[in-house]
Amino acid sequence: MQRKVYDLSTPCLVVHKAKVKSNADKMQERADRAGVALRPHFKTSKCVEAAIIQTGGTKRCMAVSTLAEAECLQENGFEDILYAVPLSTSKIERCARLARAMNDFSVMIDSQHSLIALDSKNLGNDKQWNIFVKIDCNNGRAGILYSSDDALVLVNAIIKSNKLNFRGLYAHCGDSYHGTGLDCVHQVAKRTTLNVLELVERLKEESITCPVYGIGSTPTCSNPIPVMSKLTEWHPGNYIFYDVFQMTKGSCSQDEIACFVLTRVIGHYPQSNHMIVDCGFTALSLHGGGDCCGLTPGSGYRKIEGHPELKLAEMNQEHGLIRPVNESATLEFATYPIGTIFRIFPDHSCATAAMHRVFFIADESENIIEEWRPVSGW
Amino acid sequence: MQRKVYDLSTPCLVVHKAKVKSNADKMQERADRAGVALRPHFKTSKCVEAAIIQTGGTKRCMAVSTLAEAECLQENGFEDILYAVPLSTSKIERCARLARAMNDFSVMIDSQHSLIALDSKNLGNDKQWNIFVKIDCNNGRAGILYSSDDALVLVNAIIKSNKLNFRGLYAHCGDSYHGTGLDCVHQVAKRTTLNVLELVERLKEESITCPVYGIGSTPTCSNPIPVMSKLTEWHPGNYIFYDVFQMTKGSCSQDEIACFVLTRVIGHYPQSNHMIVDCGFTALSLHGGGDCCGLTPGSGYRKIEGHPELKLAEMNQEHGLIRPVNESATLEFATYPIGTIFRIFPDHSCATAAMHRVFFIADESENIIEEWRPVSGW
Numbered sequence: 001m002q003r004k005v006y007d008l009s010t011p012c013l014v015v016h017k018a019k020v021k022s023n024a025d026k027m028q029e030r031a032d033r034a035g036v037a038l039r040p041h042f043k044t045s046k047c048v049e050a051a052i053i054q055t056g057g058t059k060r061c062m063a064v065s066t067l068a069e070a071e072c073l074q075e076n077g078f079e080d081i082l083y084a085v086p087l088s089t090s091k092i093e094r095c096a097r098l099a100r101a102m103n104d105f106s107v108m109i110d111s112q113h114s115l116i117a118l119d120s121k122n123l124g125n126d127k128q129w130n131i132f133v134k135i136d137c138n139n140g141r142a143g144i145l146y147s148s149d150d151a152l153v154l155v156n157a158i159i160k161s162n163k164l165n166f167r168g169l170y171a172h173c174g175d176s177y178h179g180t181g182l183d184c185v186h187q188v189a190k191r192t193t194l195n196v197l198e199l200v201e202r203l204k205e206e207s208i209t210c211p212v213y214g215i216g217s218t219p220t221c222s223n224p225i226p227v228m229s230k231l232t233e234w235h236p237g238n239y240i241f242y243d244v245f246q247m248t249k250g251s252c253s254q255d256e257i258a259c260f261v262l263t264r265v266i267g268h269y270p271q272s273n274h275m276i277v278d279c280g281f282t283a284l285s286l287h288g289g290g291d292c293c294g295l296t297p298g299s300g301y302r303k304i305e306g307h308p309e310l311k312l313a314e315m316n317q318e319h320g321l322i323r324p325v326n327e328s329a330t331l332e333f334a335t336y337p338i339g340t341i342f343r344i345f346p347d348h349s350c351a352t353a354a355m356h357r358v359f360f361i362a363d364e365s366e367n368i369i370e371e372w373r374p375v376s377g378w
Numbered sequence: 379m380q381r382k383v384y385d386l387s388t389p390c391l392v393v394h395k396a397k398v399k400s401n402a403d404k405m406q407e408r409a410d411r412a413g414v415a416l417r418p419h420f421k422t423s424k425c426v427e428a429a430i431i432q433t434g435g436t437k438r439c440m441a442v443s444t445l446a447e448a449e450c451l452q453e454n455g456f457e458d459i460l461y462a463v464p465l466s467t468s469k470i471e472r473c474a475r476l477a478r479a480m481n482d483f484s485v486m487i488d489s490q491h492s493l494i495a496l497d498s499k500n501l502g503n504d505k506q507w508n509i510f511v512k513i514d515c516n517n518g519r520a521g522i523l524y525s526s527d528d529a530l531v532l533v534n535a536i537i538k539s540n541k542l543n544f545r546g547l548y549a550h551c552g553d554s555y556h557g558t559g560l561d562c563v564h565q566v567a568k569r570t571t572l573n574v575l576e577l578v579e580r581l582k583e584e585s586i587t588c589p590v591y592g593i594g595s596t597p598t599c600s601n602p603i604p605v606m607s608k609l610t611e612w613h614p615g616n617y618i619f620y621d622v623f624q625m626t627k628g629s630c631s632q633d634e635i636a637c638f639v640l641t642r643v644i645g646h647y648p649q650s651n652h653m654i655v656d657c658g659f660t661a662l663s664l665h666g667g668g669d670c671c672g673l674t675p676g677s678g679y680r681k682i683e684g685h686p687e688l689k690l691a692e693m694n695q696e697h698g699l700i701r702p703v704n705e706s707a708t709l710e711f712a713t714y715p716i717g718t719i720f721r722i723f724p725d726h727s728c729a730t731a732a733m734h735r736v737f738f739i740a741d742e743s744e745n746i747i748e749e750w751r752p753v754s755g756w
Contacts, residue, residue, distance in 0.1 A: 010468065011756060043695055065696045085696055088644040088656055089717055090388065110645055113716045140650045142697060148649075174694070266466040267488055271526075272518045278466055282732050283756075286664045316552070317421055317728055318443045318463055319520060338491045339467055350695055354660050355732075357755055377735055378389060378661075 003368040005360070006341060010264045011283035013356040014343070015372070018364050019258035020045075020240055024053045027221060027239050034229035037061060039082065039214065041237025042069050044350045046374035047359065048076045050240055063216075063235045067094050070105070072375040080104040082132055084170060084235070086142050089117040099123050099130070106130035106167050110144045115154060119161050128165040131158050132212070135171040137195035139188075143171065146195040152202060159208055168212030170235070171196050176219040182250045189220040193227050218242070222251035241349035244303050245287075259359070260305065260343040261352065263320065268333045273323065275331065277342060280318040285355050287348035305343040312344060320344075381746040383738070384719060388642045389661035391734040392721070393750070396742050397636035398423075398618055402431045405599060405617050412607035415439060417460065417592065419615025420447050422728045424752035425737065426454045428618055441594075441613045445472050448483070450753040458482040460510055462548060462613070464520050467495040477501050477508070484508035484545050488522045493532060497539050506543040509536050510590070513549040515573035517566075521549065524573040530580060537586055546590030548613070549574050554597040560628045567598035571605050596620070600629035619727035622681050623665075637737070638683065638721040639730065641698065646711045651701065653709065655720060658696040663733050665726035683721040690722055698722075 005014055024040075031038040040054035043065035051062060051073060059077055063084040064070045070081050071094075079102060083095065087107045098105045100123055109115055109131060118129045133155055136143030144151045158166045176188040192215045200210045216235030220228070228234070241259045242252040263279035284302070302312035304322070309329075314321040322342075324331050346352035353359070353374065361370035383392055402418075409416040418432035421443035429440060429451060437455055441462040442448045448459050449472075457480060461473065465485045476483045478501055487493055487509060496507045511533055514521030522529045536544045554566040570593045578588045594613030598606070606612070619637045620630040641657035662680070680690035682700070687707075692699040700720075702709050724730035731737070731752065739748035 009756065010466070085656070086645040086654065088388070088642055090642055111716060136647065136649065138649075140652075141694065141699070142645050142647065142654050145649045264466055264468055267464040267520050269514065269520065271514065271516075271523045274518075276464065276520050278463070278756075281663075281665075281729060285659075286729075287659075316519065317732075321519070338489065351659060351664075354695075378387065 005262065005362050005366045005368065008262055008360055008368065010262050010341070011279040012262050013259055013283075013353065013359050014262050015241070015259045015359045015361050016364075017361050017369065019256060020050060021053055023239050023242060023252075023256060023258055024056075027236065028056060030221065030224055031234055034224060036214070036229060036231050037233040039063050039216070039233050039235040040240070041065070041084070041216065041235055042073065044237045044240050044353060045359075045372075046072075046353070046376070047372040048072065049370065049372045051078065054240060063237070066378045067091060067098070068375050068377050070098055074098055074102055074105070082106040082108065082170070084108050084132075086110050086134055087114045087118070089114060092117055092121050096121055096123060099127065104130065106132050108132045108134045108170055109154075110134040110136075110142055112154065112157070115157055115164070119163055122163065128163055130165050130167045132167050132170040133158070135169050135196060135199060137171050137173065137192040139171070139173055139175045139192065141172060141174050146171070146199045151199055152206065155203060155208060156206070166208070166211070168210050168214075168232070169196055169199060171215045173215050173217045173220055176217045177249070182223055185219040185223060185249060186225050189215070189225050190227055192220075193231060197230055218246055219249045219251045222246070238350055241346075241353065243346045243349040243352075245347050254303070254345070257345050257349075259349055259353065260345050263342050263344060265322075265336050265338050265340040265342070268338065270331075270333065273331050274313070274321045275333065275336060277312075277320045277322055278318065279320045279344065281315045282317055283355055284312075284315060284320070284344060284346060285348065285351035286315065287346070287351040302347055303345045305345065307342065383640065383740050383744045383746065386640055386738055386746065388640050388719070389657040390640050391637055391661075391731065391737050392640050393619070393637045393737045393739050394742075395739050395747065397634060398428060399431055401617050401620060401630075401634060401636055402434075405614065406434060408599065408602055409612055412602055414592070414607060414609050415611040417441050417594070417611050417613040418618065419443070419462070419594065419613055420451065422615045422618050422731060423737075423750075424450075424731070424754070425750040426450065427748065427750045429456065432618055441615070444756045445469060445476070446753050446755050448476055452476055452480055452483070460484040460486065460548070462486050462510075464488050464512060465492045465496070467492065470495055470499050474499055474501060477505065482508065484510055486510045486512050486548055487532070488512040488514075488520055490532065490535070493535055493542070497541055500541065506541055508543050508545045510545050510548040511536070513547050513574060513577060515549050515551065515570040517549070517551055517553045517570065519550060519552050524549070524577045529577060530584065533581060533586060534584070544586070544589070546588050546592075546610070547574055547577060549593045551593050551595045551598055554595045555627070560601055563597040563601060563627060564603050567593070567603050568605055570598070571609060575608055596624055597627045597629045600624070616728055619724075619731065621724045621727040621730075623725050632681070632723070635723050635727075637727055637731065638723050641720050641722060643700075643714050643716050643718040643720070646716065648711060651709050652691070652699045653711065653714060655690075655698045655700055656696065657698045657722065659693045660695055661733055662690075662693060662698070662722060662724060663726065663729035664693065665724070665729040680725060681723045683723065685720065
């Protein structure tokens with residue numbers, strides 16, 4: 001018998017396959033229109049099935065956030081994978097295995113320390129390490145400052161080593177998550193893009209060609225500005241699912257959010273004007289509940305589909321407390337009998353997805369047609 | 379060759395076995411002194427190995443937060459398991475399987491709705507459903523109000539059914555997590571205990587014997603007050619690992635925190651006065667970073683062992699940003715070369731443990747002697 005969304009045991013993560021495909025198609029179209037390559041980030045879904053959709057079936061050109069993700073993609077025949085976290089020398093052995101097993105595996109560095117370690121690690125068979133340099137465009141996370149001499153020194157050192165192959169520059173624009181409004185997103189996109197292009201020019205002045213240079217974040221790539229077409233690639237990730245926070249950033253509509261946590265009402269508590277659902281932080285993560293992820297505090301009320309009058313006000317490990325959005329209103333318990341199913345949109349889908357070992361994949365008729373199992377760990 | 383803590387790939391969760399044993403022993407001793415049974419909650423570790431330690435090898439008398447936990451314990455020969463979440467009627471089928479497979483499996487209810495569902499679900503072989511009634515002692519989460527007539531009505535209905543066996547009353551004192559200072563913990567312990575005892579008395583007046591009645595939370599059971607000896611059992615959970623938050627509540631010393639996340643420095647960023655470690659919210663969870671879990675905001679600086687001068691100030695998915703506690707001080711990068719290993723104590727160990735599929739178990743000489751794999755999902 002065909003299993004439907006409503007048959008699932010709760011809590012669980014449900015993913016709308018058609019929305020995943022549509023989100024992937026639309027991002028690819030934006031990249032195509034700009035004439036840039038798309039290097040989707042794998043960190044949000046961590047599912048091979050989603051990666052195939054994100055790469056249009058080519059299985060080429062992805063960014064990953066862990067070596068476990070890279071190893072999963074390699075085992076599934078993917079190529080051109082960038083491990084997009086500053087390389088830790090303690091992970092060089094596993095990176096070497098991937099570099100030997102693949103035609104095109106790249107690591108990312110932002111220090112002489114990593115460069116020296118790579119330069120002394122022979123891959124054999126005249127194989128070179130493919131290296132992206134992580135650039136900090138005043139985004140305040142990782143990377144070597146785009147305007148610094150250190151950036152030129154680092155790229156020059158890569159170019160000079162016969163064991164290393166300079167693949168390009170990689171910049172994240174995480175600060176596009178701060179501030180509000182599309183103007184703010186556009187400002188960050190413009191500044192970051194111009195910073196990257198400035199470094200590309202400075203390299204050119206030293207006769208160094210930069211094969212690849214890109215920026216990435218879902219807000220900037222969902223609403224790209226013209227100057228971003230001067231880059232060679234973009235690397236957004238979250239767009240495959242989107243979430244409430246991205247909606248507040250103007251990256252997507254609510255209808256484009258491709259996943260939700262399914263939960264049921266398990267208790268009514270008139271004495272404290274709340275009800276409880278069987279979904280706590282182990283199913284949703286805590287993201288969105290406050291100023292705890294560097295994102296905008298209270299970016300949403302942890303939106304419950306079709307119930308703008310309700311909010312998920314608190315979470316414990318396995319309970320969620322639902323209250324009226326208007327806390328002085330009395331909850332109409334009869335409207336939500338025990339057993340009522342709610343769909344809660346994640347505030348941060350990367351974080352919510354990371355709480356689940358299986359994603360239930362639904363078609364447009366709410367049939368469960370597949371189960372995807374994300375790679376986990378590091 | 380013996381693997382040491384320092385050999386582990388980062389990030390990962392390391393558990394000190396001797397501290398787990400010591401935490402378990404001390405809690406058991408407190409319960410013994412009070413003359414109450416200890417029903418440890420499984421939700422924090424979710425590892426069979428820890429459950430064996432928590433039950434002193436008897437494999438009896440545990441509380442669980444998911445059916446996946448209950449099924450794991452049942453498969454490993456445990457008995458007297460209480461599924462301590464208000465029963466969802468959608469989960470009755472799985473509960474029935476457990477009730478039939480075990481001599482002593484209990485469910486918890488706080489509504490007529492669940493009672494009716496259980497009463498109409500035959501276990502066969504004259505087997506009765508073992509039922510705890512969840513009591514709300516003005517703690518504002520789940521449960522039927524201790525002082526209400528509904529509580530008496532519900533217990534009476536259980537007593538009257540020949541399919542149901544009244545096991546007792548269960549109260550959580552989650553509000554012992556609010557407020558500051560041991561006085562506050564003691565006030566909550568006193569009020570909750572007296573509320574439970576009051577209901578026990580009211581039941582006695584109706585000639586109903588309550589076999590089991592208890593309260594539980596790690597703060598109250600780590601610093602019990604005399605009146606708690608009038609209960610028949612306690613059911614704390616977090617104490618098996620403890621954490622920074624429990625330390626701030628006076629439940630434990632830093633030396634008693636039994637687990638930490640191991641991480642390495644992977645980047646220095648003088649331009650923004652921070653360094654990055656390879657540990658983000660997928661390894662630590664977001665707990666403790668703000669007022670996001672109903673707990674005290676900023677309860678710790680996400681403490682880094684041996685480095686009171688540093689704090690984990692922000693987390694992304696796979697990065698943690700370390701800054702000086704005194705943000706106007708310049709970070710002494712040379713003191714923490716790339717590759718430096720840090721141990722970060724969890725703010726909320728239940729949440730941090732839930733992010734890991736394997737726990738690395740260390741002995742007192744820092745040898746990795748076991749790997750524990752927690753049960754996951756629901």
